Amino acid sequence: MGYELRESDVYGLAQQVGATVRRRGEELFFQLCPYCHGGESRDKDTFSVNLKSGAFSCFRSGCGKKGHFVELCRDFGYPLDFGEKQGKQYRKFPQKPVEVREPAVEYLKSRGIGEEVARKYRVTCRKDDPSILAFPFYDEHGVMQFVKYRNTCHQPGQGNKEWCEKDGKPILFGMDRCTGSGRLILTEGQIDSLSLAQAGLENAVSVPNGKNGFTWIGPCWGFLEAYSEVVVFGDNEGGEITLAPEMQKKSPIRVKVVRPEDYLGEKDANDILRKYGPQALVTAVENAREVPLPKVVELADVKAVDLNSLPRIRTSLPEVDKLIGGIFPGQVALLTGKRGEGKSTFMSQLVAESLEQGWPVFVYSGELTDYHFKRWLDFQVAGPDWVRTSFDAYGEPRYSLDAATVEKINSWYRGRAYLYDNNALEGEEMEGLLETVEKAVKRYGIKAVFLDNLMTAMSDDPKSDLYRQQSRFVHRLKLLAVRQDVAVVLVAHQRKGSAQQKGAPVDDNDTIMGSGDITNRVDTVLLYARPEEGADCDGLLRVTKNRLFGRLTRKGEEVKLFYSASTKRISSKGSSLRHYGWEANPEEEPLLPDLPF
Template structure:
């Protein structure tokens, strides 16, 4: 995956590190070296070349040097690598947008002047004065996304209050009207960002798809990280500010947030504007503060959570979901079983289920080439009804997917399925986990699959191996909690005579099973039994339910499609790629 050097990446990394810097010629000098932490007596301890990205520490006791790519990797700063597989979006017609009087009148009723409405080219849908249209232009003034809002929406009568043009690239609203790179203020709704503009606050933008959708972040990553300061002015709901948690986790720089007190009891920026005026908005932005970092909190302030409603990924195996509840975010789920029994197949099947639920998956396969992993997953997504069978010279069945099926599946999960490139960096656990975390932040990953523990840590069979295993699993758990994702980890068992039905039977340090939340063991049926096997739940921290011995969960296996499925069910179920209609989109009506 080639990297194209950009000066902005040097400044972005310096900002993320909180470095005190100054320019001299074509060098950006740091007062402190990020590696040895030394320096400070002058301003020229460490530098990065702004023409080619090389860096160097000038302290004799350190001497660290290399390229920006290495520096960014070592300190967890995400760079944009072009892998040629970015999601394809529609190209919208770039015709002028005519601002309509109904749009002006509606926004005036919300405290937004005609001048602001015209500046942001807000209009109404042709033939529908009650449908407001917000065109989203990127920093180059190109329309990339369109959002609609029904101004007379009635809950129960109308299907949707807001929606967007299908297959358009989500970006931030108002990017084209931003000037300079000093401060960016991010709101949840478009009318809120217009309210801030009405109050004379520059560089106010809003997210395209609400507080929970972050598909836009990767599309504006370099642009947003070019700002010196980021302030979140989300909606104030039930004592919390939306957008703050996710953005503070995923952006490589401190994020400020408007204080709850400055909402003056209102929900959002537009409510504040209409009730208290423009000065209240200016004061709220001026008072924004960095979220305090602390490890201690009042127990009474901890959210009272209904465990049954926690976000999770369904496994597609009904009895397994009944026992463990699903793959909960924030958890590490260990999958074990004898060599060759089918652990990787089970994990791949769970990845297919996550993709079918509209989630994003990142896989690390230490033993399979990337093309092998993809083919295995594609076969499971295709199902037996789409797999062709032929026979080789030995009369053995050979299974393959038609090219058009592979293409449709690939386009279906494009932008949602990623795999770690084993050739990109050394297979050391630090490099792997750093890269995984960057991908989680950049692409909004929901499920990480690590297959398997031994290849991931790349450790020899010595006493230090157990320490590395324990450290690696601990870091995985921290990653899962920090970014609220689910992690599937494959580990081999110890050499045993019977089933792997005890936590102590997992090979390696006892800390491995102590640190994970759930342990599942897959046991393949004997040769005389039907294809398939059983899943044993050995540990279950969430619900406490186990599935051992006679209560093990029976599953079927289809050799043709590699699917693992509920033994009581059928294996010809269809995934989303096959259900979606692929029809040409009408372009001539825009805008709008």
Template sequence: MEFEKALTQASEYLSFTPRFINPAEPQGLWFCDSLVTASDIGVNAVCLGTGSSWDDVPRCRPFLEAFPFIVIVSPNAIARDEMHEALLPRLPAMCLYEIGDAGFRGCKTITEYISVYGRKELLSILSGAEELPAYGLLNLARVPQQNLLTIPRTLSGFPRLDKGILGFLEGRLSIWTGKRGIGKSTLVSLLLLESLNQGHVVCAYSGELPKEQFREWMYLQAAGPEHIAYQTDLPTGKRVAVANALADKQISDWMDERYWLYDLDRNTRHDPEMILSQFEYARMRYGADTFLVDNMMSVDLATARDRDYYRAQADFVQQLSTFAKRRHVHVHLVVHPRKSSGKSGAVDNDDISGSGDITNKADNVFFLTRHNRVVDGKPVDAPLLVILKNRDFGTRGDVWLDFDGKSRRFFQYKAGSADKRYAWDPAGQQLSLQELTDPAGTAEIDRIFPPEKEASACK
């Protein structure tokens, strides 16, 4: 009774002669390329029904599973390959065989085969059948060896961090977290600048910063202390750091068509689908291989309940991870922490905003904080980068940083400085300072850099 019900259901999508269908026969089920081929074979032979598509095949699962195996039958190699590609993903748990050219002994049709060798020889075709590899399963012995040292990557510019994680490898997702205002956006902006300096193309989504402010901060980092002047606002006396005119132009020429920013003015939607579609375009059109989402709180996740919101966050992180692996790129994602760390400053992956799935799906997780560092016997409040997770090597540890407020640059404590030159500024070449014009007449340019560091809050 059960099989008769399955037979009736399958007849809606497959063409066959019911009286010729018998699961007890030893040849299994022959899935043919056409009704003519199925008719010539007769016993246990089916084909896709008129008006049906390959997506209808899974609807026939109770019928198909009544047979010990399925054989793909087509003397035409092209049609056979199409059937192969269509059936494997739709019947992943079934045993599939395919009859190759050798099985048909040079015959172009089943009609010709029967004419030459006789119907009694029809089952001998099975001797030329080969089992198809299971869909979704890999033979581990056939997986090629991966050499992590040869994977394309970008270095962070912090030697201790790069030694621990080998840099930012392609196909990975890195999550950056820390309290509000601690400097997460400033740090990841510097990482994208490092990528540019190593010849990569970058693309950034910033849901909070207008394009003008994003540009201002990034140009300060690219310019460095040597090429930054100060404008003084005459009414208030406030001094503002800016890249001098010559440096600004050379930076623009250097990064032209290599740094792409999600346009908040034109892209009124900030949902995952739109962001990822723009990332896909940047990858395919411009060859971008380093991406930034800053930050996840600014992404529109269509849900009302908190529980669903956390699930939507996890789904977006999964989409970013899949994008990174499929397109062989590295994605940086800024995420706010869920709660304040304890008195000791300790933090772990569970402190990241949203569900635990977020950090589970990431390849690297970093936490930026501030902590007391002992200098000359005295505690000094200093930035500290904590490696919470590294999937490739299991690295965990701390990287002490310093920060230059004028250029908005982080650099590794005792192993770097704010004076690094990027490729737009050839080493040893001195750029002359230019007067910056101020049409409104409300500011003047300080041509001599002040000795003190200008206070600058980190975002």
């Protein structure tokens, strides 16, 4: 814990306070002191930071400020890494002033963008190849977080036209030049947001990774929330405006879209600028309107989808995957069975699988405290090579994980796994949970949602309030799954004394569930049961509903499951030993090599 001085932070802070700097030995001089600005006589070079010790001071007699760099950062709101928990580790770039080179200025001029704008946004070109433009992306604190290149001599079929420095934090281009309130304008390309700036429009930003990349939403969430609305000025692709549909789903603030007719037959903001001038851009932004997502689509426009190639979460149990294919986005899978039969264990194993397969998760665990849930998951993720067994005074085994293992597993979770921070919810609170889930899905790019357990027990009395409440909840859950394209796994207990326990036939979901509405509304039903005494397995899993593929488990064909008390893992005959990604050795801390511009 605590901060270790980095030169890049000192340069970064200087950049943030707009100081021109000069290095002399180990001292970095600021042309003007950020506290006194040189006083009335504008005294220069009175302020410096020592790049080794971090000590700073201003020797102007009227000022005399001194202290440590960390205090300087606190006073000017520059973010430092104190080794606290943080999201995904992104690469740090050297924070040196960018020299705006002539070929970049000339190129932008040829695209209708003046030198003033080029300099304001610090667009430059590479030293080794002036035909490659470099766009540095600064966050709202003025720290360079991302770099994109564009080959201005690109010919179709010849390598990439655009690419970026690897492992940068995906943010928006132009954030540091925004005012922090009012209207934000979002374009696909950097040259487009520069075109809007050229037209005198404020708060124009562009996305880092083209029309399909939305990884920037999480890192820029707080930035977006400061604005009252965002105008999407994507590319016009035959009347469809890129970025608009995703922004309408994901944005935390109101979304307006530029009308297709305001593109005047052109493809993007830069084309409009060059052909019709700046006023056409201003008009297009003013005319932007809120567009509801289309409720009717033409059948011919619906994408042809091969069900077998859809993305899905594999369960790690091949026998189950063979039946249901996996857990699909847009679907709700219900995992049910009697109390205490291992449903929650199976669910947390699915959480581990989701993470391993690259699906960020959101978990609500109503019956376990957060640390209890996490401990369980830690064991499953760790696996047999890492769980240590000892025996207590009564000869009972005790299982543990060492701190280094837990630490590694934590970094594996970091930035991809989120828990609802409240247990036991009832009634109205269930609706609140749905809102939280939806926000988390948008903000953190969640792809799989796990809810255990919202219903003390599913009601089977259609006339009861509880029945209606549960039914409505599952209905809304299904809508959310479809709207946000996330996979949902819902764990629910079978009601005590429900038909099955009374010995009724179990081949009918309505009978099993006691609640026809709920099973009608979900896509897959997995029924977890304990085998009879003396059986050769620890659990039985049946598929009793399978909307996508229709394959069900017949009586006597249940998938046999085995449980390991040490790793808490559930396996089947066909499953193989899992090693999750945290076991791989992490790459070494990247250095700060100079950038090629």
